[in-house]
Amino acid sequence: MYSIASILRTILQDYLLSSTAEPISDKEQLLSEKPPQFSRDSSEGLLHPFEDLSPAYDSSTWWLDGHFPAHPHLCDDERVRSHIEAIKCALFQYTLEGCKFLVERADNNLLLSSFSDHELLWKAAISVQKYGVIFMAARSECRKKFLPTVQSDLHLFAEIDVFLSDNNNAIRAINYGVHRLVKSSTFTVDYQTRLIPPNAISAIGVSHIAVRAKDFEKESILMLENASPLWDLHDFAHLSAASVAPNLYGSKYFPHLVKLPSKLTALIRSPKMKTADPEPRFSDGVVFSELLTPLFTSEIEAVQRGEKVHTYMSLTNTLAEYIADYLMGRRELQHLTTGKMLGVKHPIRPVELATLAQNKNYELVASEIEQRVFTRGGPAGDAKDDLDKLSAFERIKFIAGCRRWLYFEMRNTIKHRAHKLAYQKVAENMLASDNEASITASDSVLLTKTLQNINYRGWENDQVVNLWQIVSDL
Known part of the structure; x- marks a missing residue:
């Protein structure tokens, strides 16, 4: 059952987002259209990097920047929770089997x-062992269970640890x-040969993934011989998002991206x-x-030196x-990687x-x-990773009580937000009235569709445009 608060939040989001489903009457309306932003109160809408949320923070329903994400369905706490729990339950089942x-x-x-x-004790101990840069523990699990x-x-x-x-x-x-889970009957697995990197898991929808067959040819028991991480656990965050809304957040590599020419797939x-x-x-x-990455580092170091003041929003912008x-x-x-200055050879095309x-x-x-x-943590030994030098028990206590974005969590999400916002700014610039003469009518249509996609126009009816499909039809 959904809580009353969850239902009210969802209704609020539906109401505020519903305006994006109306037909575009003119270019000015399109350019003024922005993804909605939600905050619990005005002060938390202006959180600064490394600033704690209020003591009322609930790690199972709040988001670490004080806002509801501007993405459909993520405000539905029960929907998000149930999919994540199902995915992690399966992952723990086979990881415990390996143990x-x-x-x-x-x-x-x-x-x-x-x-x-003492299965839960084992889960707790596994969850605070660093795997690559990821700890399997989430704040809510640590606070309420672990x-x-x-x-x-x-x-x-301590013995288990x-x-x-x-x-x-x-x-x-x-x-x-991970290997055993993919080879079990838990998920529908598509085996692909293109566009999936080695040992990657592409998330398509609820219990639906795509992988390279060659990565799963061996017996799972042989994976116990590998002392270094083979997988990127972030792929299970992808699966969580894809499960919440497959048409919005599931991979469209197949059959859409794969149809594009190599010069376009190279962009991905x-x-x-x-x-x-x-x-x-x-x-x-x-x-x-x-x-x-260097841009983020420069801005954050300026904040830490007291030379700049940023909120999460201003940093993203x-x-x-x-x-x-x-x-x-x-x-x-x-x-x-090289430390050199890099520029494009021509402005990006629509x-x-x-x-x-x-x-x-x-x-x-x-x-x-x-x-x-x-x-999310950082590379081993990186001083910016608050969890790296802590004992297993200290990590559980820290995560359970943590009311702020940690450095590497913040960096990853802010970079992605800024990246998407940059695309929006470029599309808006190209469509601006003083640039009308420099783009063709077909480019104008494509840019309009790009902004519609960025703003999730039509999400209520699963009508968000698939840009790869549109590009392949050009």
């Missing part, structure tokens, strides 16, 4: 007997768990993005990883302005912008929802 195999190999009868009566359970049996928790930390056993178990594949001459220079990877200018050929930006904007819907919403699924 049992490892305990049996170690001939540890004490720990082996603990699985039946912390009380661990406090009731600190000794056994020692075992999981030894020989990277937690990583081995998660490697097994991002080949050579770490080189001194990446091509294409508009690619998602170049802009998100190589350009937005500042980064978006830089990227929009770059895409339009008005400025160069620093390339992270067809390139549309191709990229469609992909950003998939990427951004997964980043938004991730805070309900996992906790």
Whole structure:
């Protein structure tokens, strides 16, 4: 059953978003149309980086910037929660199976007997082991389940933690768990040969994924031999988002992106993005990883030195302005890997912008929802990761009480928001009256459709335009 508060929030969102379903009467109306923003109160609508939410913060229903996300259905707390719980339940099931195999190999009868009566304790211990840059623990789990359970049996928790930390056993178990989950009958699995990177999981919809067949040819038990992370757990944030609204947030690689010419799919594949001459220079990877990262770092360091003041909104807008200018050929930006200044060879074209904007819907919403699924950390040893040097129990306490975006959580989501906002700014600039003579009628139509997609126009009736389909029909 939905709570009254959840129903009221959903009604409010439906009402505020419903205006985007009306036909466009003129260009001015389109250009003034913005994705809705929601805040719980005026003060939390102006949160600054590293600022805590109020003590009333509820990690199962609040969002860490004080706003409801401007994305349809994410305000539906019960819908979001139920899909995330189902996904994590399946992931834990097979990860625990991997743990049992490892305990049996170690001939540890004490720990082996603990699985039946202390499963939640095992889940808690697994959840605060770092896997890549992700901790499987989410704030709500730590506050409501893990912390009380661990406090009731600190000794056994410590024993489990020692075992999981030894020989990277937690990583081995998660490697097994993901592989076993994909090979089980839990999900509908499409096997594809194009556009999916090695060991990646593409999220299509509810219990529906796509993977490369070659990544799952071996027996799952062999994954226990790998002491380094094989998978990106962020893919399960993608699956959570895709489950909440498949038509909006599910992968459209198949059959839509795959139909586009290679010069357009390269915008998503991002080949050579770490080189001194990446091509294409508009690619998602170049802009998100190589350009937005140093921009974000520069702005945040200026905030930390007291030279600038930012809210989450102003930070997003500042980064978006830089990227929009770059895409339009008005400025160069620093390339992270090489340290050199990089500029585009020509301003971005409407067809390139549309191709990229469609992909950003998939990427951004997964980043938004991730805070309900996992906790993002940073590379091992990075001082900006608050969790890195803490013990397992300290991590659970920290996550349970955390009322702010951590550095790497904030960086990932703000970069995605700025990236999408930059696309909106570029489309609006191209459609502005003083630029009318420089674009064709067909480009104007495509740019209009791009803004409709960015603003989720028609989402209530599952009528949000698929830009890859439109581009493939050109």
